[in-house]
Amino acid sequence: xxxxxxxxxxxxxxxxxxxxxxxxxxxxxxxxxxxxxxxxxxxxxxxxxxxxxxxxxxxxxxxxxxxxxxxxxxxxxxxxxxxxxxxxxxxxxxxxxxxxxxxxxxxxxxxxxxxxxxxxxxxxxxxxxxxxxxxxxxxxxxxxxxxxxxxxxxxxxxxxxxxxxxxxxxxxxxxxxxxxxxxxxxxxxxxxxxxxxxxxxxxxxxxxxxxxxxxxxxxxxxxxxxxxxxxxxxxxxxxxxxxxxxxxxxxxxxxxxxxxxxxxxxxxxxxxxxxxxxxxxxxxxxxxxxxxxxxxxxxxxxxxxxxxxxxxxxxxxxxxxxxxxxxxxxxxxxxxxxxxxxxxxxxxxxxxxxxxxxxxxxxxxxxxxxxxxxxxxxxxxxxxxx
Amino acid sequence: xxxxxxxxxxxxxxxxxxxxxxxxxxxxxxxxxxxxxxxxxxxxxxxxxxxxxxxxxxxxxxxxxxxxxxxxxxxxxxxxxxxxxxxxxxxxxxxxxxxxxxxxxxxxxxxxxxxxxxxxxxxxxxxxxxxxxxxxxxxxxxx
Numbered sequence: 001x002x003x004x005x006x007x008x009x010x011x012x013x014x015x016x017x018x019x020x021x022x023x024x025x026x027x028x029x030x031x032x033x034x035x036x037x038x039x040x041x042x043x044x045x046x047x048x049x050x051x052x053x054x055x056x057x058x059x060x061x062x063x064x065x066x067x068x069x070x071x072x073x074x075x076x077x078x079x080x081x082x083x084x085x086x087x088x089x090x091x092x093x094x095x096x097x098x099x100x101x102x103x104x105x106x107x108x109x110x111x112x113x114x115x116x117x118x119x120x121x122x123x124x125x126x127x128x129x130x131x132x133x134x135x136x137x138x139x140x141x142x143x144x145x146x147x148x149x150x151x152x153x154x155x156x157x158x159x160x161x162x163x164x165x166x167x168x169x170x171x172x173x174x175x176x177x178x179x180x181x182x183x184x185x186x187x188x189x190x191x192x193x194x195x196x197x198x199x200x201x202x203x204x205x206x207x208x209x210x211x212x213x214x215x216x217x218x219x220x221x222x223x224x225x226x227x228x229x230x231x232x233x234x235x236x237x238x239x240x241x242x243x244x245x246x247x248x249x250x251x252x253x254x255x256x257x258x259x260x261x262x263x264x265x266x267x268x269x270x271x272x273x274x275x276x277x278x279x280x281x282x283x284x285x286x287x288x289x290x291x292x293x294x295x296x297x298x299x300x301x302x303x304x305x306x307x308x309x310x311x312x313x314x315x316x317x318x319x320x321x322x323x324x325x326x327x328x329x330x331x332x333x334x335x336x337x338x339x340x341x342x343x344x345x346x347x348x349x350x351x352x353x354x355x356x357x358x359x360x361x362x363x364x365x366x367x368x369x370x371x372x373x374x375x376x377x378x379x380x381x382x383x384x385x386x
Numbered sequence: 387x388x389x390x391x392x393x394x395x396x397x398x399x400x401x402x403x404x405x406x407x408x409x410x411x412x413x414x415x416x417x418x419x420x421x422x423x424x425x426x427x428x429x430x431x432x433x434x435x436x437x438x439x440x441x442x443x444x445x446x447x448x449x450x451x452x453x454x455x456x457x458x459x460x461x462x463x464x465x466x467x468x469x470x471x472x473x474x475x476x477x478x479x480x481x482x483x484x485x486x487x488x489x490x491x492x493x494x495x496x497x498x499x500x501x502x503x504x505x506x507x508x509x510x511x512x513x514x515x516x517x518x519x520x521x522x523x524x525x526x527x528x529x
Contacts, residue, residue: 019390057395123470132405133436137523138481138495139473147464155506200465248483248491253462
């Protein structure tokens with residue numbers, strides 16, 4: 001079986017991008033990724049587009065994006081795994097190379113979220129669960145879903161609102177070093193704790209923003225990758241799982257069981273353990289989500305995530321630096337783009353191209369943790385220099 | 387900094403869904419009569435909530451309705467302060483997950499409790515309600 005490598009990366013500026021439509025926004029990343037890889041576009045057999053949509057005007061984003069970038073004719077589809085759509089696109093493109101369908105494929109993630117007013121988006125994202133049983137009568141919101149987990153985690157392990165706030169402060173600290181991030185300024189613990197309550201105990205600064213953005217990666221088979229680049233980043237493990245649509249059917253509310261299963265599969269496939277990970281991205285759509293990720297990924301024991309963030313274990317110089325790009329919180333979270341953006345970030349880190357926010361790379365292994373919905377979908381991808 | 391130019395779409399879309407409930411009709415009808423029921427698989431005994439005619443465990447299509455009673459224990463909750471626009475006329479609400487004897491869990495509003503008094507472990511009771519449109523639904527109150 002061939003191995004598959006990331007041989008080209010592209011990433012747009014994230015934020016409120018009212019200057020571009022969805023095709024133009026995706027193009028920014030696609031062009032960078034194509035140039036970075038050195039591939040000829042006609043050799044790209046498959047373009048998989050991660051996008052959730054419904055808040056932007058195009059119903060068929062994949063063909064719109066491909067037309068704008070001169071990629072019409074390639075095999076294509078849009079994939080949806082909510083906020084993990086980008087990782088689902090990456091996995092699908094990866095599988096198409098593994099299967100021998102082609103030697104070069106591309107995963108594109110793109111989302112245009114600010115073309116409708118933000119309250120409409122609250123309405124649409126609130127339906128990301130089980131409509132009849134959670135939204136129709138009870139008006140569930142996306143922060144509300146994660147707040148159910150936050151309350152349970154605080155109650156069980158003594159995690160505090162300050163611990164949650166520390167995640168946001170860390171995100172903004174690194175976001176301030178990322179020129180592509182939506183928020184490039186530091187914030188204080190007091191600012192987070194004093195921000196408006198959205199769904200108690202979660203506040204405005206516990207939540208990621210609504211974001212327009214795109215990211216792209218070019219993947220190649222081992223034979224082609226070695227011809228194209230001296231710095232391929234190999235996809236060594238892909239784990240994925242899912243959980244119930246209804247929150248009431250979850251086993252517990254102190255972790256995401258789908259993420260635990262996805263991580264287990266990814267570690268087994270890559271033949272690595274959490275101790276081998278030099279740097280990671282964790283899906284911090286809300287601060288509680290990053291803390292649960294530390295535990296679900298085995299970076300610490302169950303219930304010890306608060307201690308990890310208090311001790312700075314997930315900063316540069318700590319045990320496993322997490323979200324050195326600012327995370328979803330500060331970099332922004334264009335739903336379908338996020339998983340691909342995370343793969344771009346870990347590729348940069350493993351290539352040693354992350355500048356001021358470069359993690360020390362010892363074993364050459366990085367991890368992408370990307371969650372869709374409230375643990376409805378989970379993808380863990382392990383990347384490696386060797 | 388001025389906004390870049392944009393084209394405001396003239397073509398508006400409104401979505402309303404007709405959601406089939408024929409296979410869970412018994413649930414909604416029982417609720418109107420003050421009973422909180424759900425499905426139990428006749429073959430393997432799996433109790434499911436939300437109710438479903440087909441068993442997710444053994445795939446049998448034979449199920450019976452069982453009464454869950456009224457009493458539950460609060461597992462977790464949130465106080466939703468920023469509500470969706472379609473709930474604009476509703477005051478901020480508490481959403482709770484309650485666990486019934488036997489382990490079945492249900493998500494619903496928790497009414498009549500101050501947010502600071504909501505805590506995992508407190509006793510809840512499920513109560514039927516009727517929406518302004520005449521549709522049955524259910525909420526938790528403090529036991």
